[in-house]
Amino acid sequence: MNKPDQPQATTLFAPGGYRYIPGVFQYSAGVIAAPGFDLVRVRLREILPLAEGFERIEAFLGKEGRPLTSFCACELRSPAPFDEAGFRAFNRLYVETLQRWGISDGETNPVARTNVCPIIDPPATPSFYAFTFTVERPAERPGFVVAGSGESVEGKANYRDHTIRLGDISPEAMREKARFVLGEMERRLSRLGASWRETSAVQAYTIHDLHPFLADEIVARGAAGSGLTWHYTRPPVVDLEFEMDCRGVAREVLI
Known part of the structure; x- marks a missing residue:
């Protein structure tokens, strides 16, 4: 995997030990160690409401001897899709x-994020499902996360x-939506100096x-090499009807 050392591709967030693809104020498009x-x-093991989740993460990072700025990506679960005003307020x-935590200045945010809404047994409030942080450990292939x-x-x-x-959920429309999202995943992977081949997990949300379109749009282009x-x-x-994210991370734990 090529190292993404070009300024136009990623921006260094030195306090956290990672680089990120600049995105919107609420999240970056992806991060790499x-x-x-x-x-x-x-x-x-169990999703935690946002405030409780932040407290758990803060305690976990302290126990691991890592600064709060090492928090670089997260996966959230929300009760139901937001309207545009509600999404801005939540963000x-x-x-x-x-x-x-000294990560965001309110306008620039290096943390990558996925936030989706379960249909079955949704949480009562926006909650944490997973998060990613940096560790001081040289890696031949640095870990990365592409935001949803x-x-x-x-x-x-x-x-x-x-x-x-x-508003169109016909099979042809869903294929076109998926093709657009897959293209965006590939654009972000490229900016991180990676490809589908380096992913350890690819996730679809719909x-x-x-x-x-699983075989010819997802599998055929290499997006399911590690399964989907x-x-x-x-x-x-x-x-919105279809979302994806992906990552290439050597170590994952369950707490």
Whole structure:
């Protein structure tokens, strides 16, 4: 895997020991361990409400001897898709803790994130499912996480006006949505100096049937080399129907 040392590809977040792809204020598009560091993913046995989850993570990082700035990616679960105003309000609340931790300045945020909404047994409030942090350990292939992305162009004034086949969940529309999302995953992987070949896990988030395009759109392009984990969830914003993320992490733990 090539090292992403080009300034236009990633930005160094030195206090955390990782580089990131600049994104929107609520999250970055992806992260990769800086030289001398690697990534560890931690999944929670039970999801924890946002405030409680931040407290658990803070205690965990302290026990591991890592600074709060080592927090570099997270996976959230929310009760139901937000409307655009609700999503903005949630993001502002989420970023407050990252500001307190010295990670975000309120406008620039290096932490990658996926936030999706389970249909069955959803949480009562936005909650933590998993998180990733950096450790001081040289790695031949530095760990990386690509943030979740749905079938809309991010960073625009709204999602609706930039969503692929808005409101259409026909098999042809779902294929087109998936193709767009896969392309965005590949763009982000490329900026991290990686490809599908280096991924250790690829995750899809949708309540719609992905089998019609699983073989030729996902498997054929190499996105399922380590298998594909399908979460029966919705993306976090109303009217989005398909989301993916991926990672290449050598060490994962369950707590």
